Amino acid sequence: xxxxxxxxxxxxxxxxxxxxxxxxxxxxxxxxxxxxxxxxxxxxxxxxxxxxxxxxxxxxxxxxxxxxxxxxxxxxxxxxxxxxxxxxxxxxxxxxxxxxxxxxxxxxxxxxxxxxxxxxxxxxxxxxxxxxxxxxxxxxxxxxxxxxxxxxxxxxxxxxxxxxxxxxxxxxxxxxxxxxxxxxxxxxxxxxxxxxxxxxxxxxxxxxxxxxxxxxxxxxxxxxxxxxxxxxxxxxxxxxxxxxxxxxxxxxxxxxxxxxxxxxxxxxxxxxxxxxxxxxxxxxxxxxxxxxxxxxxxxxxxxxx
Amino acid sequence: xxxxxxxxxxxxxxxxxxxxxxxxxxxxxxxxxxxxxxxxxxxxxxxxxxxxxxxxxxxxxxxxxxxxxxxxxxxxxxxxxxxxxxxxxxxxxxxxxxxxxxxxxxxxxxxxxxxxxxxxxxxxxxxxxxxxxxxxxxxxxxxxxxxxxxxxxxxxxxxxxxxxxxxxxxxxxxxxxxxxxxxxxxxxxxxxxxxxxxxxxxxxxxxxxxxxxxxxxxxxxxxxxxxxxxxxxxxxxxxxxxxxxxxxxxxxxxxxxxxxxxxxxxxxxxxxxxxxxxxxxxxxxxxxxxxxxxxxxxxxxxxxxxxxxx
Numbered sequence: 341x342x343x344x345x346x347x348x349x350x351x352x353x354x355x356x357x358x359x360x361x362x363x364x365x366x367x368x369x370x371x372x373x374x375x376x377x378x379x380x381x382x383x384x385x386x387x388x389x390x391x392x393x394x395x396x397x398x399x400x401x402x403x404x405x406x407x408x409x410x411x412x413x414x415x416x417x418x419x420x421x422x423x424x425x426x427x428x429x430x431x432x433x434x435x436x437x438x439x440x441x442x443x444x445x446x447x448x449x450x451x452x453x454x455x456x457x458x459x460x461x462x463x464x465x466x467x468x469x470x471x472x473x474x475x476x477x478x479x480x481x482x483x484x485x486x487x488x489x490x491x492x493x494x495x496x497x498x499x500x501x502x503x504x505x506x507x508x509x510x511x512x513x514x515x516x517x518x519x520x521x522x523x524x525x526x527x528x529x530x531x532x533x534x535x536x537x538x539x540x541x542x543x544x545x546x547x548x549x550x551x552x553x554x555x556x557x558x559x560x561x562x563x564x565x566x567x568x569x570x571x572x573x574x575x576x577x578x579x580x581x582x583x584x585x586x587x588x589x590x591x592x593x594x595x596x597x598x599x600x601x602x603x604x605x606x607x608x609x610x611x612x613x614x615x616x617x618x619x620x621x622x623x624x625x626x627x628x629x630x631x632x633x634x635x636x637x638x639x640x641x642x643x644x645x
Numbered sequence: 646x647x648x649x650x651x652x653x654x655x656x657x658x659x660x661x662x663x664x665x666x667x668x669x670x671x672x673x674x675x676x677x678x679x680x681x682x683x684x685x686x687x688x689x690x691x692x693x694x695x696x697x698x699x700x701x702x703x704x705x706x707x708x709x710x711x712x713x714x715x716x717x718x719x720x721x722x723x724x725x726x727x728x729x730x731x732x733x734x735x736x737x738x739x740x741x742x743x744x745x746x747x748x749x750x751x752x753x754x755x756x757x758x759x760x761x762x763x764x765x766x767x768x769x770x771x772x773x774x775x776x777x778x779x780x781x782x783x784x785x786x787x788x789x790x791x792x793x794x795x796x797x798x799x800x801x802x803x804x805x806x807x808x809x810x811x812x813x814x815x816x817x818x819x820x821x822x823x824x825x826x827x828x829x830x831x832x833x834x835x836x837x838x839x840x841x842x843x844x845x846x847x848x849x850x851x852x853x854x855x856x857x858x859x860x861x862x863x864x865x866x867x868x869x870x871x872x873x874x875x876x877x878x879x880x881x882x883x884x885x886x887x888x889x890x891x892x893x894x895x896x897x898x899x900x901x902x903x904x905x906x907x908x909x910x911x912x913x914x915x916x917x918x919x920x921x922x923x924x925x926x927x928x929x930x931x932x933x934x935x936x937x938x939x940x941x942x943x944x945x946x947x948x949x950x951x952x953x954x955x
Contacts, residue, residue, distance in 0.1 A: 399745050399746065401748070402699065402745065409858075455693055455695040456690045456695060456866070456868060456869030456920075457920075458695070458865075459695040459699065459865030459866075460866040460869060460916070460917055463862025463863070463865065463866070463913055463916075463917075464862055464913055464914070464917040466859055467784075467859050467862065467909060467910040467914065470784045470856075470859075470910055471907060474905070474910075475905065487783070562756055562760075563756060563757065565749060565756075566756075569746065573747075573750050609764050610764050612757055613757045613760045616757025619753070620750065
């Protein structure tokens with residue numbers, strides 16, 4: 341390990357931490373690209389927290405993961421035809437959300453079919469991404485950046501674009517939040533009360549796709565999931581009150597992202613590793629704490645898949 | 646993959662096909678792996694466990710790259726990690742099924758470890774093969790499989806198919822009606838864990854053929870298609886395995902004839918096309934009253950399970 345580290349740090353002029361926390365933070369903030377990374381990380385973490393909370397509540401983790409993955413062929417395809425990867429990301433994620441949302445119910449069958457469709461969409465999307473990358477040629481390191489993310493080189497324009505998309509998505513979510521919560525917790529009663537459950541479900545999947553596309557620009561398409569699912573799962577072990585739970589999710593997401601950015605800045609290893617590890621550690625601590633401190637675990641807010 | 650790729654005269658093309666060692670090895674490994682994936686996938690769709698397959702495919706990525714980072718055989722890491730994660734998932738959940746959110750949380754982290762392993766591997770060994778190792782593990786390279794590797798992969802696939810057929814009957818019972826199966830003395834929980842272990846081993850096998858990220862398609866697409874085409878379980882199993890083998894062979898041939906298309910993509914594209922084609926056929930289930938589709942019956946206990954975790 342030490343050998344690896346020395347090689348890597350010699351190669352890329354790795355900044356060394358002074359272990360004085362304030363000094364280290366100040367040093368990391370001296371570079372505009374790091375400031376942008378912190379800004380982008382916060383935007384992405386907030387959006388992922390908001391949407392991920394509903395995703396975990398609705399038990400749509402598999403769909404969320406698939407939508408995250410779909411960004412990969414989107415970005416690779418866009419680069420192949422010579423347009424910005426961002427367009428490809430959003431286009432593919434939205435289309436896949438519609439496919440997953442529309443197809444399963446046409447056969448009138450249940451969850452097992454939905455999961456087969458979702459799995460097929462995911463694997464085929466990845467295969468397409470692989471094809472695009474192969475056709476493009478000489479793109480292999482870029483392929484890894486798409487898959488595993490990079491927080492370096494985020495420009496101020498990109499931060500503003502991220503912010504605008506995040507604000508739009510959050511605004512839509514704010515409008516549909518109440519009926520969506522109702523439809524998520526008890527779809528049958530909601531339907532009886534005239535809530536458009538199916539429309540909400542498809543709309544939410546599209547929002548999820550947009551969020552996944554947004555997050556994947558920082559974490560890479562493979563690790564979007566870490567920001568979408570883990571903070572929400574952690575928060576939902578603590579409280580069953582929706583507003584408090586959402587706030588906690590956002591707080592955990594932003595903290596994990598910022599700490600990971602800071603650690604990744606001083607380390608030769610990729611941010612994805614730190615992001616997933618810190619988030620998972622928070623989850624484990626929460627679950628462990630709850631198990632220890634409650635005799636009888638209160639059933640968390642949850643609904644059918 | 647290079648060379649005589651543009652031959653379109655399939656008559657001479659097919660005989661020449663088997664003169665290429667890489668093609669023979671690819672078929673030798675690919676066809677049994679595809680049959681295994683179809684068979685296992687059928688039960689995964691029936692039991693609504695495709696997401697578990699997703700998690701195991703990512704565990705396969707971490708296993709292979711972890712082994713490479715430590716400088717040992719990738720297959721050793723593959724099987725160790727997928728079997729360990731499968732056992733963990735089986736033991737975590739009640740009735741041998743873990744909750745989706747728990748699976749998601751765990752595999753996000755497992756994937757993070759894989760990213761670390763990739764980074765360690767890339768910076769410690771040959772800088773030239775930097776991204777290539779990761780891409781190979783992720784997307785497979787069945788044309789690069791050696792003769793001995795192919796034989797071993799085929800042998801393991803046959804053993805796993807045998808195991809699967811051995812537990813097929815009780816597993817089917819346990820999947821369709823867990824409560825009654827348990828009441829009749831079927832070891833439901835044990836079967837669930839054994840099945841997940843087989844899924845884990847299948848994931849490790851399929852990673853060698855189509856790569857860690859794409860094996861999900863080989864599990865889900867033929868099985869989903871078979872479920873749409875028939876409600877009879879044994880016909881469905883056979884059909885899933887057959888469709889999966891069809892996708893594998895057609896995919897390999899396509900990639901052979903059009904060398905620009907990577908084999909993994911071709912295999913997945915055929916599997917996806919087959920599944921998509923089954924949606925053209927309207928299925929006429931009885932629209933009222935009880936539904937006779939087996940997956941519909943397994944649906945309800947699973948929903949109530951995933952609704953109330955812990």
